[in-house]
Structure formats: structure tokens, C-alpha cells
Amino acid sequence: MARRLPPLFALKAFEATARLGSVTRAAEELGRTHGAVSKQIRALQEHAGTALFDKAGTGLRLSRQGEELLPAVAQALDHLEHAWLRMLDEARAPSVHVACSATFAMRWLVPHLAGFYRRHPGMRVRLSMTSAREIRHQGADLVVAWDRQSYPERDQARAIRVADxxxxxxxxxxxxxxxxxxxxxxxxxxxxxxxxxxxxxxxxxxxxxxxxxxxxxxxxxxxxxxxxxxxxxxxxxxxxxxxxxxxxxxxxxxxxxxxxADGLAIVPASERADSPAANAFIAWMIDELEGG
Missing domain, CATH: 3.40.190.10 (Periplasmic binding protein-like II)
Structure with a gap:
């Protein structure tokens, strides 16, 4: 059975407008004209048979139907983006996506990362930020953390200790x-x-x-x-x-x-956490951290 879905750009226009609260800002982000984004939103509303936005002064706000639709659209676009970026990474070179705190990235990981590339010149590391307050894996394969109190018990149990x-x-x-x-x-x-x-x-x-x-x-x-x-x-x-x-x-x-006592650990966060690139990164981290 054929999928009953609206055009992808109409969904992107809806999500960007809802997130940014403005057709103008959505158009700037998407690289389209104001008119093109407005047209896609109108087409999506006509297809749905209901208004997804209400006028709020000079701006827009989500209608009840729009509020119900937005989380599903945002999640679907996030999954699609992560899968696409992962495919591009793998097409270019074996890669591992690592999430860590901004402080650890700036003050230790990035300054030491040249050592990983010297050891594994054919591999790539993609970085994104996470925090103790809000665990944002963002499609990461590995999460580096020392404060894991807010992590689910399953993640805490399978954390790989890499350093004191x-x-x-x-x-x-x-x-x-x-x-x-x-x-x-x-x-x-x-x-x-x-x-x-x-x-x-x-x-x-x-x-x-x-x-x-x-x-x-x-x-x-x-x-x-x-x-x-x-x-x-x-x-x-x-x-x-x-x-x-x-x-x-x-x-x-x-x-x-x-x-x-908890030490610094790497938490597997995806099915690719056991890939050759992920295992190479973990082994390098252990060696590099032992040296300071």
C-alpha cells in the first residue's frame, strides 16, 4: 500500500516555521523565499483539511492540531537527518559519532584528537555536545561522561570505564x-x-x-x-x-x-557502538587518557 504522506518540503516548512515562530526565519533557514514557504504551509493545511497555525499579532502560533503534529514531524526529521548524515559519513570513511560535554571537547578531546588520526588516518570522528542536565545523544554512537547519575540504569550498567x-x-x-x-x-x-x-x-x-x-x-x-x-x-x-x-x-x-569512584566512562548509545571505528576510538581513549 502506498504511503499517505505529504511532500517532505511541506513538512520541513511546517517544522521550521513552528520551531522558529516565523515564516521569514524559516525561509532563511531553508534557503527558500518567504512565498515558497508560505505556499507549502498552505498546501499542507489544505491537504490536512485544518489550520495548523493561528495568527498571533504579527506572528504565528500553532493551532491545537499543529501542536499535536509537531512532535511527530520533528522526531521523524531528526531520525531522517541522523540516518542521512551517518550514511554520508560511512560513504566517505569509517566513522564514529561521539557525544561529550563542551568542556571535555574543548579542553581535552579536540587538543588530543590529532593522535587518533595519526593512529587511524582512514577514520573520522564526529562530535556533538551533551550534558549532565540533558542527555542529548543526537544520534551519537558513544557518549563520554563522568557524571552518569541521570542516565538510565541500563546505560549505567553497560558503561565502559576508560580512566580514573x-x-x-x-x-x-x-x-x-x-x-x-x-x-x-x-x-x-x-x-x-x-x-x-x-x-x-x-x-x-x-x-x-x-x-x-x-x-x-x-x-x-x-x-x-x-x-x-x-x-x-x-x-x-x-x-x-x-x-x-x-x-x-x-x-x-x-x-x-x-x-x-565512578571514573570517566564511555556509554554505548547506538547499534554502531561495536563498530571497528567505535572500538578503535575507545581503545585510543584508554591509551591517551593513561598518558594524561
Missing amino acids: VAFGPVCAPDYPVSVKGRRLSCATRIVHEHTSRAWNVWQDNADRRITSKAELSFPHTHLCIEAALSGLGVALVERRMVHDDLLAGRLVAPAQFVPF
Whole structure:
């Protein structure tokens, strides 16, 4: 039986307009004219026999029917895009799609990635970003993470440990910090909004306590590091993420780095997680992380 589907571009025009809230912005994203996008939306509504958008001032808002349709269309387009990009990657060269935090990508993975290409010149690595707050695989084959508390139990159980990790407090060299016995005192403690338990784990593992008059929170680790570099307070970060800053004297560690039991792991996220390219990436990560 033939599929009863509207034209693909009509669905793309609908999804882009709904997501961006504007035919003009949708046309810019799709590389079409305003008139072409409007025509496709009208054709889709005529085909459906119902309005998918209502007028809202000078803009548009989804009708009830449009709100019901949008999630299915967006998901279908996401799946189609991921499958298409994966096919293109495989057509060009064996590849692996890796998701990780922006901080890990910027401060460790990308600076070390040349080593992977030297070892495997015929393979390619595609990167996308994820976070502890929102696990966004985006079609990834492998997800790199050390805070996996929010991951499903199945993913936690099959995570492949690739390295030990050690976290410790860091701050600018001239930031006032008092260390007396087992207590570290400062004016401001910098907290990651979505992994705030890290400070408690550090205190337990280091057998130390930190006291502060205020807390400053950020949604990403690299923002916590930048805040520490700017002298805004004391941040708790993984040692590899600030290795160069400590060596250069841009940051200091007023107390020790201590291991966190979960370590850094790679979580398989697709059926291609056992491909030759994925296995090569995992093996390289283990070797590279052992070297620092």
C-alpha cells in the first residue's frame, strides 16, 4: 500500500516555521523565499483539511492540531537527518559519532584528537555536545561522561570505564583562600548547577570541609573554570580540564585533587557502538587518557 504522506518540503516548512515562530526565519533557514514557504504551509493545511497555525499579532502560533503534529514531524526529521548524515559519513570513511560535554571537547578531546588520526588516518570522528542536565545523544554512537547519575540504569550498567578521574578546588593565584587543618574557607564557592553533588563527594573523599559566605552557580564546567580564572571564587573541577592552567600559573589548587569512584566512562548509545571505528576510538581513549 502506498504511503499517505505529504511532500517532505511541506513538512520541513511546517517544522521550521513552528520551531522558529516565523515564516521569514524559516525561509532563511531553508534557503527558500518567504512565498515558497508560505505556499507549502498552505498546501499542507489544505491537504490536512485544518489550520495548523493561528495568527498571533504579527506572528504565528500553532493551532491545537499543529501542536499535536509537531512532535511527530520533528522526531521523524531528526531520525531522517541522523540516518542521512551517518550514511554520508560511512560513504566517505569509517566513522564514529561521539557525544561529550563542551568542556571535555574543548579542553581535552579536540587538543588530543590529532593522535587518533595519526593512529587511524582512514577514520573520522564526529562530535556533538551533551550534558549532565540533558542527555542529548543526537544520534551519537558513544557518549563520554563522568557524571552518569541521570542516565538510565541500563546505560549505567553497560558503561565502559576508560580512566580514573580526580577532582579538586582551583582558584586564581591572588584569590583569598584560607586552609586551616581540614577546613578550606573562601568568600565564594563556584558550583556547577547540574552536578552540585560533586562538592559533597570531594569533601567526603578528601576528608575536608569547605565553608563559603556565598555560592555562584553556572550551567557548564567551562563557565565555572572561567569564573575561577577571573577571580570570582573557588571552583571544583577535574584535574585534566585545568592541567595547562595550573602549569602556567593561571590557576592554583589550594587543596588536593581526589579520585571520584565512578571514573570517566564511555556509554554505548547506538547499534554502531561495536563498530571497528567505535572500538578503535575507545581503545585510543584508554591509551591517551593513561598518558594524561
